[in-house]
Amino acid sequence: MRDNLILWLVLLAFVAGSFSGCISRDSEFYSADDFQTVQKIDVHFHYETLDDRYLLLADSLNLKLVSPNVDAGRSISEQLDIAKELKARYPDKFAFFGTFGVDHYGGEDFKGRIITRIDTCMAAGASGIKIWKNIGMTLKDSVGSYVMADDPEFAPVFAYMEENSIRLLAHLGEPKNCWLPLEEMTLDNDRSYFRNNPQYHMYLHPEAPSYEDQIGARDNLLDRYPGIPFTGAHLGSQEWSIDEVAKTLDRFPAYDVEFSARIGHLQYQAITEPKKVRDFMIKYQDRIMYGTDVGVSARNSDYAATAESLVKRWKDHFIWLATDEAVIVDDLDGKSVKGLQLPKEVIDKIYFANAEKFFR
Numbered sequence: 001m002r003d004n005l006i007l008w009l010v011l012l013a014f015v016a017g018s019f020s021g022c023i024s025r026d027s028e029f030y031s032a033d034d035f036q037t038v039q040k041i042d043v044h045f046h047y048e049t050l051d052d053r054y055l056l057l058a059d060s061l062n063l064k065l066v067s068p069n070v071d072a073g074r075s076i077s078e079q080l081d082i083a084k085e086l087k088a089r090y091p092d093k094f095a096f097f098g099t100f101g102v103d104h105y106g107g108e109d110f111k112g113r114i115i116t117r118i119d120t121c122m123a124a125g126a127s128g129i130k131i132w133k134n135i136g137m138t139l140k141d142s143v144g145s146y147v148m149a150d151d152p153e154f155a156p157v158f159a160y161m162e163e164n165s166i167r168l169l170a171h172l173g174e175p176k177n178c179w180l181p182l183e184e185m186t187l188d189n190d191r192s193y194f195r196n197n198p199q200y201h202m203y204l205h206p207e208a209p210s211y212e213d214q215i216g217a218r219d220n221l222l223d224r225y226p227g228i229p230f231t232g233a234h235l236g237s238q239e240w241s242i243d244e245v246a247k248t249l250d251r252f253p254a255y256d257v258e259f260s261a262r263i264g265h266l267q268y269q270a271i272t273e274p275k276k277v278r279d280f281m282i283k284y285q286d287r288i289m290y291g292t293d294v295g296v297s298a299r300n301s302d303y304a305a306t307a308e309s310l311v312k313r314w315k316d317h318f319i320w321l322a323t324d325e326a327v328i329v330d331d332l333d334g335k336s337v338k339g340l341q342l343p344k345e346v347i348d349k350i351y352f353a354n355a356e357k358f359f360r
């Protein structure tokens, strides 16, 4: 009887030991199977339809969506109507950034009209205001000079945003690849985008502002309006070098970044310097946010195919960031890139905690 008891105790100790060993070994990192249950926010998802199936799909994956309106494509008032309705119906699953048009630059009451528009967006439930690369890349004044984001005409607008602590989501400039010939670009998606959009391929427009001019204008805004909560979309167009992103984060305390449409650039750097990319994500874990820059609109007529490709994209990203499994990256000619395996607490911040402010 006593022998039996000892045997049971030994067995119990063994089971408990391996169980706790298992917990401590596994609890530091997520696995691919955790994809669905981990709370996530895609901070850059262009939702341009009232078809709510994509929102419900995202919700089934514990994923909230933030849709930035943009001064391009469909009219900004239609974009706001869609965003406003989705926000009213799904306030805790959906958030959006409003935007303003700039075509009336140099016209009567330029700043007043923009400020009225900002108020309208904020009253509709916007988390902030997005500005786009048309400022700096296509907008021109009456004598044909390019208008940059730090142009004096915009000063009262940014002063207003600072006074009212309105968040600015800034997509200024483009990936540095934009200033290179197609064959020198590091990523396939940049190559195909600029092949199809030559008006934005700055290598073809040497008269237009340089890459450095774009970054300089952005830095001037950060310098002049330190009170604007400022999110650099697409790694603040410094995607080619995490050292450059880090310098900007170090210099401007109110600045944070999201890496939508630029994860391929992180993966590109991780091929040669995986530890450096991982260390960067860990060091700036409170100031980096996850996003994709994909979107849905009435053009997505095949729901099943769109849903499948969205889920695949979201899941591949999660596997690369959270686990040590390799993923195949189409934008890098199908190269396989080993996952960063960021610690759980870092994943929870990049995917969720840092972007929760958009839902308040």
Ligand SMILES: [Zn+2]
Pocket (backbone or CB within 6 Å): 044, 046, 068, 293
């Ligand atoms: Zn976008």
